Amino acid sequence: MKILLIGNYQLDAIQSMDIFASMLENYLTKLGHQVRIIRPNPWFGKLLSSAFLRKWLGYIDKFVLFPAELRQALSWADVVHICDQGNAVYVKYLRNVPHIITCHDLFPIRSGLGEFPECRTGWTGKQFQQMVMRGLNQGQKIACVSQQTQSDVLRLCSLSQSSVSVIPMGLNYPYSPMTVIESQPRLKALGIPDDCQFILHIGANHWYKNRLGVLSIFYQLILQLQQPEFYLVMVGKPMTDEMHQFIKTHNITQKVIELVEIDNESLRAIYSSATALLFPSLYEGFGWPIVEAQACGCPVFTSNRSPMNDVGGDAAIYIEPDRHKETAAEIIHNLPILKTLKSKGFVNSQKFSPEKMISEYIKLYHQAMNEKYDRQVKT
Structure with a gap:
């Protein structure tokens, strides 16, 4: 199976999401699958030191330059895995491609909806989270890392229950007692x-x-x-x-x-x-x-x-x-x-265990691929 992983923009420095994408790549490769990670390159975002300007230039990298690169990569893939729900904005490019999204949490979306008085979201942040929500609602398969996240997704999104499953995270490193x-x-x-x-x-x-x-x-x-x-x-x-x-x-x-x-x-x-x-x-x-x-x-x-x-x-x-x-x-x-x-x-x-997590993702990849194939046959 050829699996294309969509990872996070490196300048966002979301370490846990980078670790998760690397886990998927390593374990899927060990099982004999062909895996590529694609993420927006920081062409414009690295030009300036100002955090404020870097953020806005980063949007050029993410939403102007990256979609062209993504479209080219799609012809290679059997299935696409968006590793972080924050990148669900790219779902609109995947409508004819089997795909899944891992949803870790909906905190930014919930914040934008005013559910957290202690964390206010600005106007531009709310607009972006609406884009993320639209992408999630158009997603084919959503894998939530916990039942709590699944509950939030089913409460806030217009997705069918059958398209939203739970795949708990596996250990990201072989932790064990040290003498x-x-x-x-x-x-x-x-x-x-x-x-x-x-x-x-x-x-x-x-x-x-x-x-x-x-x-x-x-x-x-x-x-x-x-x-x-x-x-x-x-x-x-x-x-x-x-x-x-x-x-x-x-x-x-x-x-x-x-x-x-x-x-x-x-x-x-x-x-x-x-x-x-x-x-x-x-x-x-x-x-x-x-x-x-x-x-x-x-x-x-x-x-x-x-x-x-x-x-x-x-x-x-x-x-x-x-x-x-x-x-x-x-x-x-x-x-x-x-x-x-x-x-x-x-x-x-x-x-x-990471092996259990990977096994569940492989099952979900096959479900996504079979669904797309069945729809193509019917049409």
């Missing part, structure tokens, strides 16, 4: 003190990731625990000025360790050594860090909201992400029993 002998040098190189207890958080700075909430929960944890040798390790994008100000104001500078975009093996060492992962997102499309942590034997505290409580299964401890004092108390209450979660976490993480 102390192997992990200690890595932790030391990252600036994590020897034999310390630390809470881990992983995430970007999107508002729904609740990273300020993470800091507030940790501050409450320090106040209630009264244990000076306890740290918070924040992994992901650089913290915002507001986050740095919170750390300074609450005098926890020496307790918070910031690690920006580290490699997978270093992350595996951190997962394997952390006291627990704190993942109090307000919303998620899926929540990769939950199963990554569990695969490494790291206990998980995460939000008692879908899809986090679906992904974590019976192997996580659930908290209310906006109740910081109560969450800190819940962490302290469960510290003595965290080791009992490790075996449950291993079992739960095995539900999310």
Whole structure:
């Protein structure tokens, strides 16, 4: 099978979407399929350093130049896979080509519709999200990464239930427990003190990731625990000025360790050594860090909201992400029993194998191809 993957514009730097596209390419290629990734090239977007102007020049790359390249590539493909629903704007070029779209979440669309008062969308953003919505509504097959995302799609889009399925994400790296002998040098190189207890958080700075909430929960944890040798390790994008100000104001500078975009093996060492992962997102499309942590034997505290409580299964401890004092108390209450979660976490993480995910996508590719073939025969 010849599979054309439509990936994201590189200057948008959406790391999780780039990882997902690479996963598909690697695993499908191993199974003998021919795979190509096509994405808009940053011809104009890289000309200027101004973020504002770069954004507008990027639209030329995405919507003026890329469609011509896409049209040329379509003649090669048996099926096209749009890897991120934000690129559903390209569906209008795929009407005669078998295709599927992976929908990770509808947060930008929901924001544009006013569903999130804490996140306002400007006029141009609303226009773009309307374009994305039109593309989704014209899509042939939609694969949602969680039941929560599927529920949002069926609620907001005019798609038939039969065209919208759920394919959970698979682990994007072979995470597994790392021995102390192997992990200690890595932790030391990252600036994590020897034999310390630390809470881990992983995430970007999107508002729904609740990273300020993470800091507030940790501050409450320090106040209630009264244990000076306890740290918070924040992994992901650089913290915002507001986050740095919170750390300074609450005098926890020496307790918070910031690690920006580290490699997978270093992350595996951190997962394997952390006291627990704190993942109090307000919303998620899926929540990769939950199963990554569990695969490494790291206990998980995460939000008692879908899809986090679906992904974590019976192997996580659930908290209310906006109740910081109560969450800190819940962490302290469960510290003595965290080791009992490790075996449950291993079992739960095995539900999310990349091989299973790829197998489901291959089935969906064939369904899309058969549908298009049947329609052509009938006409």
